[in-house]
Amino acid sequence: MNITVRVWRQKNADDKGKMVTYGVENVSEHMSFLEMLDVLNEQLTLSGDDPIAFDHDCREGICGACGVVINGQAHGPQTTTTCQLHMRSFEDGAVIDIEPWRAGAFPVVKDLVVDRGAFDRIIQAGGFISAPTGSAPEANNLPVPKEDADHAFESATCIGCGACVAACPNGSGMLFTAAKITHLGLLPQGQPERDSRVIGMIEQHDHEGFGGCTNIGECTSSCPKGIPLDTISRLNRDLLGALAKGKA
Amino acid sequence: MTITEPYKNPSEQFHAVGDDIHDAKAPTGPIEKRWDDRKFNAKLVNPANRRKLSVLVVGTGLAGASAAATLGEAGYHVKSFCYQDSPRRAHSIAAQGGINAAKNYRNDGDSIYRLFYDTVKGGDFRARESNVYRLAQVSVNIIDQCVAQGVPFAREYGGLLDNRSFGGVQVSRTFYARGQTGQQLLIGAYQALERQIAAGTVEMNTRHEMLELIMVDDRARGIIVRDMVTGEIETHTADAVVLASGGYGNVFFLSTNAMGCNTTATWRAHRKGAYFANPCYTQIHPTCIPVSGDYQSKLTLMSESLRNDGRIWVPKKMNDERLASEIPEDERDYYLERIYPAFGNLVPRDIASRAAKYQCDAGKGVGPGGLGVYLDFADAIDRLGRPAVEAKYGNLFDMYAQITGEDPYSEPMRIYPAVHYTMGGLWVDYDLQSNLTGLFVTGEANFSEHGANRLGASALMQGLADGYFVLPYTLANYLADGPYDKVDHDHPAVVEAKQAVEERITTLLAINGTRTVDSYHKELGQIMWDYCGMERTEEGLTKAIGMIRDLKTDFWANVKVTGVNEELNQTLERAGRVADFFELGELMCIDALNRRESCGGHFRAESQTEDGEALRHDDEFAYVSAWEYGDKQPTLHKEPLEYEYVEMKSRSYK
Amino acid sequence: MVATTQTVKRPSAKRSTVALKYSMAVSGLIMLGYLLVHMYGNLKFFQGRDKFDHYLEGLDDILYPYLPHEGALWIIRVVLTAALVVHVYAAVTLWRRNKAAAGFVGNTRYHTKQNKTGVQRSYASFTMRWGGIILLLFIIGHVAQMLPNWLSPGGASDSKYDRVVNGFEIWWVVLLYTIGLVAVGFHLAHGFWSALTTLGQNHSSTRKSSRITAVSIGLAVIIAGGFLTVPFAIFFFGAGS
């Protein structure tokens, strides 16, 4: 199949940037979306142009490095990561618009690459359990109900890709933050720091310039890992509890 | 054909032979006491002095993140580096199956000794006993540590941890978190690391790629890195350097590794004098999704557990174009069940991989290019019912469908082997220190405890063992003699290293040739796969060395690297990595040529039994090959391996 | 052990976006409670002028003699005004913040013309904000009409019953009220669910699958529908004349 792509090109953080149109020929429907960009980049390189910069690493949907907005949808038309999206999801002759994640907290570095360091800093503000190496008790001393463990696991599968932020009309990082609050909050090991965790993480979330959540739910429909919306409600509940105890 | 009389190894036209290595620093005495002895005799550092001691940790995978977090927690001044935009994205995240530990929660006879035994045997007697025993010992602490961090391992209904059996062993000792064990373990280590970053003990440098090692007065004292966003070439110095930069499977271009996995950090250290051990040991995984076209950028692994219920077959007829469903039962060859009646579809990875290759070489492969065999669940679905199969393998089936666009419930899956893991790496002693003083190497980057072949679920174990429990002791022992004299940034060794990096970048950008970096990488990968892949021959390896050298020369004359250094330049990043892969690829072939035996992940066609099984030559090759870099040619140092506890036997799966 | 808290100075969680939302949710629920009572009162219109006017006068003397004449009413008014001020303040603050957070380039966020609604202005974000503004205008106009007899389309009267009837005989008054009430309906259809979610009470993985969503939509229909009976009865069926 032959397609046309319109890609956001921006040389660096200071450049203004614009959409640029390219044709890509002989695209196989079995190609992944990123392989299609590889083919385009080979073309661009040979013609002396700067290839399009995009983040990626594992190409199997688990590292969270990849992610672009395709035709207005974060990670494109399917509920998966950009690297796991295949060209068979598009028609022959399609015009595909490719843009970087847009959010105040995710400044563009170059072309489709953005800086998601804000997510790491949210984790630094409390997204952990303080368990110094060597201090751990025997693993089976503390049973965890299977249901809680499974639930915690589901929230822990967040890959930190940032699609939720790109999809949220408010540029809110609440689904990402809530996934971590839920993962750690459901486990007995996570209880001692539960209040300080939610307070620290929310403070950092706001400090980074993410928007507030107005319970729109667009984030969950773009999340490749299906992080559910009730995680956000749990975060709200945890913060309310922490504030009520006067912990802030 | 078997090798009978000793003759001068033809590999010696490509290398010199140096002195043997005799002291790997492992304590002697009863094996179960060696690690305790080492810990007791290790020098300690007063907590008040730790702040003054600095360590650079390259890599934030399981090995690097666990080490940086633990060292930071202990109070050392740590700087951590990774090439991704976040430490959480290190390649360890992709591990699926699980992590081994000798907890014996299943009461099925597991023990530290059994894990030790299985690992030595699984490694085809090419690993050090002392190291492997220590690995088995600390494996139990790893699980405790991870659970305390909040890693959500699978649990039983009673709330206790669940286990499964994995990788051809008879006990259930594998802890797992659905198909995402690596992810969950890495997130645990990453969170511990972020906690230390917040505490100010670890300084994180993301999107920074190590391009050179700095040696001062015969000690590793620093690294040169490139800030991948601004292009700035930075110097970082410290009292010790830890490389935890992962494996080099990407030398094959197509592998299950992440796109950015590289050998640059280890190769640059090798060029500065660190020995590279056993480079030819590569693990090829049998159950990957086959290549679908020449645009393919990477291969995807599907968990080995699929072989528990799936049956592997090919059509008996050559170049059979029919759909799988149109091929009647008696025209199918379930070749693994036929050749290995005892283990059937569950033979070890290397055997299953090679068998698939033979079928495809014989023209019986299926799918595009005839590079694939069927993995059929029709019987399992008949026997267990579709819901049961779905519950067990649903996510893998979905992944397959997502990638291939085919429905594995109605047509059998197609699978093909792919490069998955590299057992070789920088040589280290018992303390995980390389032959360069002050340079420590952990995780997949070192030549590790897996010998010639790694058991499933053991790489995660090793990475975390190194980072959480081994390195913190052995590195402290080294640091106890510090802090060493401060290294100024205008020290000649620093200036030299920095200039070398800058010159290399300038050269790459100036060539402005006609071929893309990827096209070279693909061609190199094809050579490696054809001649240094599942089966190696003297003739092929010799030919490959010549081809690689020619290709390398062509690369430095004709590659086209666009853009400039002073900005995010992904082409430049790749060019530097591919340049190092050329040199490593050549060494892999030389190592494979030298090792005229078949062991683990290395199969020499000249060395097989009459019925085509791998044949080891313990009399001649029971050693670690540690290669020293040389401008003209490398030098081989042999570290002899002795087995006091496990008797050397040959494997049999018939 | 080393400290695990960050040293960077950050605004307190008490002033966070989530805390702002708590105040929005609570003030919204207070207003919602008022609306339910108000609607119930309005339905007394169908009992005729005397009963209706009498009921409204009765409101002046709630808890009399414990509270002075109109005392309870003033408390309610103060609470309601405070709720409205808090609610609007929070809404405007969040709205401005969120716009800045969305990463606009010029005046668009994404340049693509495809999938405009999906990612960028979903139903809820659109209706809550513009609906809220319509509501605010409606409330100002409505209070001006009902309470002090200032704005009296159709003719002023001491009888509120008459005033209501006079007003709703005019088509554009009915139209404005309809717009206002549809806005109330939409606002609450998302708002009630959203408020409970904000207060941590949603346990469903998506909005659609939440039981509160059904309740929320039901409530919105009842309130908007309940209020609309009066103007529609007057305009279309000539009630009260």
Ligand SMILES: Cc1cc2nc3c(=O)[nH]c(=O)nc-3n(C[C@H](O)[C@H](O)[C@H](O)COP(=O)(O)OP(=O)(O)OC[C@H]3O[C@@H](n4cnc5c(N)ncnc54)[C@H](O)[C@@H]3O)c2cc1C
């Ligand atoms: C698909 C797949 C499935 C697997 N499943 C299992 C399993 O089930 N069980 C098991 O035990 N093992 C499994 N393995 C193997 C295991 O995942 C790896 O061996 C292990 O995770 C390696 O960890 P590491 O910390 O050594 O390196 P990595 O996780 O590869 O980390 C390398 C780090 O080094 C950094 N780095 C690299 N080069 C540079 C440079 N030049 N400059 C700066 N930084 C650099 C990277 O940024 C990264 O942070 C699997 C492997 C694959 C590919």
Ligand code: HEM
């Ligand atoms: C007067 C102008 C008003 C404006 C500008 C306004 C605006 C908004 C906005 C933007 C929201 C969504 C924010 C969010 O979900 O967090 C909201 C929520 C809400 N509004 Fe209003 N509103 C107004 C009036 C009212 C009135 C009169 C009521 C009561 C009937 C009301 C009840 C609610 C409720 C219950 C919520 C949900 C709170 C939450 O999500 O936590 N609003 N309002």
Ligand code: HEM
């Ligand atoms: C058709 C619909 C409506 C009718 C017929 C109606 C009628 C009235 C009447 C008669 C009064 C005067 C009551 C008194 O004297 O105490 C009143 C007051 C008021 N109404 Fe409505 N109303 C309607 C809809 C609404 C809506 C949708 C809102 C809010 C969103 C609202 C908010 C108010 C307020 C705030 C007051 C002032 C209460 C006070 O301070 O005493 N009304 N309304």
Ligand code: SF4
């Ligand atoms: S919550 Fe989902 S969309 Fe958001 S970062 Fe995590 S995986 Fe990505």
Ligand code: F3S
């Ligand atoms: S889309 Fe945005 S508003 Fe909240 S529910 Fe999701 S973060």
Ligand code: FES
């Ligand atoms: S590249 Fe890793 S998730 Fe897409």
